[in-house]
Amino acid sequence: MFVDSVDIFIASGKGGAGAVSFRREKFVIQGGPDGGDGGDGGDVYVEVDNNTDTLSKFRGARHYKAKNGQPGSSRRCSGKRGDDVIIKVPLGTQILDFESRDIIVDMDTYPMRVCLLKGGKGGLGNVHFKNAANQAPTYAQSGLSGQERHIALELKLIADVGLVGYPNVGKSTLISVLSNAKPQIANYEFTTLVPHLGVIDMDNYKSIVMADIPGIIDGASEGKGLGLEFLKHIERTKMLLFVLDLSREQDIFSQFKNLCIELEKFSIMLKKRPFGIVLSKSDTQNTDMIDNLLLKLKQQFVNMESISLKKDKNSKALVSSDLTQENAPCFIIPISSVSNTHIAPLKALLAQSLVV
Known part of the structure; x- marks a missing residue:
């Protein structure tokens, strides 16, 4: 089960009490104080674990407490320090109050690895309170209490590129063709119910991490469909890749506009992220129709922003002359994941866009 949000209770250990003790040995008359210190309470740490990718293990265990320090004893023996608690979380987890x-x-x-709570300090034994006026102190410090806190864990996947689109537009097929990811693929909506990560191998031993999230529908910000619950998993991405379906009844312009509206309702910063546009399932349309559509898209974005979209010589892609321009795509490219059309140029365009 994929779990990306939980809340847990954590507590550090209490410090052990100092000992009240006096030296008692044969031939030693009226030995002085020799009470040892109490041990410190254990700390609470949180640590990144690369072997986990979900917070599901926290569903069954919500309380994490470090061990208390042991009390001191005679002969100036200090108590044992309490054992720490190390909470292991996936990479990309945010710890919140x-x-x-x-x-x-x-x-x-x-x-x-970060220390969330420090354990309580152990108390001093009576040996520390001996002085000229009081050579036989009969008191010692009790240990300090530990700390407690109620925290929330929020997992946000870390990726370079985040896929955005309606359900069943080909996002899962695309990430399976580009990378090593194996998401569920079927010809019905909402086959993707949880986010997936895929690693795209590039030249020169470099790679790009791509995140696929469940499809967004109109009114998602109001809770329709799966809502915007999974959009947090593309908040960390360097760029977004809009996947627009050429075979969908809804036209390309409406798809893009409505997706942008839902993104903006979730996060204005996400709406301002650099983006590219993929026209998926290009094998379902004829060449003339795709050429006309690319021309209309070029006119729309050129009119909206003072940019230049030029044809890429290796594909039908339109590539921006200024990849840092806000509200303008880095590129627009028609592809077909099934027939592998323009997949290689898409990988090159992604690499080029992420360098900026």
Whole structure:
């Protein structure tokens, strides 16, 4: 089960109490204080684990408490320090305060380990309180209490490119052709119910990580379909790739416009992210229709922004002369994942766009 949001309770250990003790040995008359210190309580750490990609293990265990420190003993023996608790989370997990939703730490790099709560300090034994006026102190410090906190864990996948589109437009097929990902593929809507990551191997031993999320429908921001629940998984991406279906009853312009509206309702920053446009299932349309559509798209974006979209010599793709221009696509390219049409040029365009 893919779980990307949970809340848990964490607590550090209590410090052990200092000991009240006096030296008692044969031939030693009225030995002085020798009570040892209590051990410190255990800390609570959070650590990135590259072997997990979901928060499902936290559904069955919501309380994590470090061990208490042991009390001190005679002969100045200190108590044992409490064992730490290490909470392992997938890469990309944000740790938030449950009440305020403020981000405590973002676990966005590997390796990474952060201390969330420090254990209570152990108390001092009576040996520390001996002085000229009081050579036989009969008191010691009790250990300090540990800390407690209610936190939320939010997993946000880390990828270079995020796929955005309606259900059943070919996103899963595209990521399966481009990368090593094996999502469920079928000819009905909402076959993708959870996000998927795929690694696209490029030349020079480089790679691009692509994220596929469930399809967005009109009114998703109001909770329709799967809502906008999974859009957080493309918040970290460097660019978005809109997958627009040429065979869909809804025209390309309406698809793009409505998707942009839903993105903006979720996050204005996501709406401003650099993007490319893929016209999927190009094998269902004739060449003249695709050429006319590309011309209309070029006119729309050139009129909207002072940019230039030029034909790529290796494909039918329209490529922007300024990849940093806001509200304008880095490229527009018709593809077919089934027939492998223009898949290689798409990979090159993605690599070129991510360099900027």
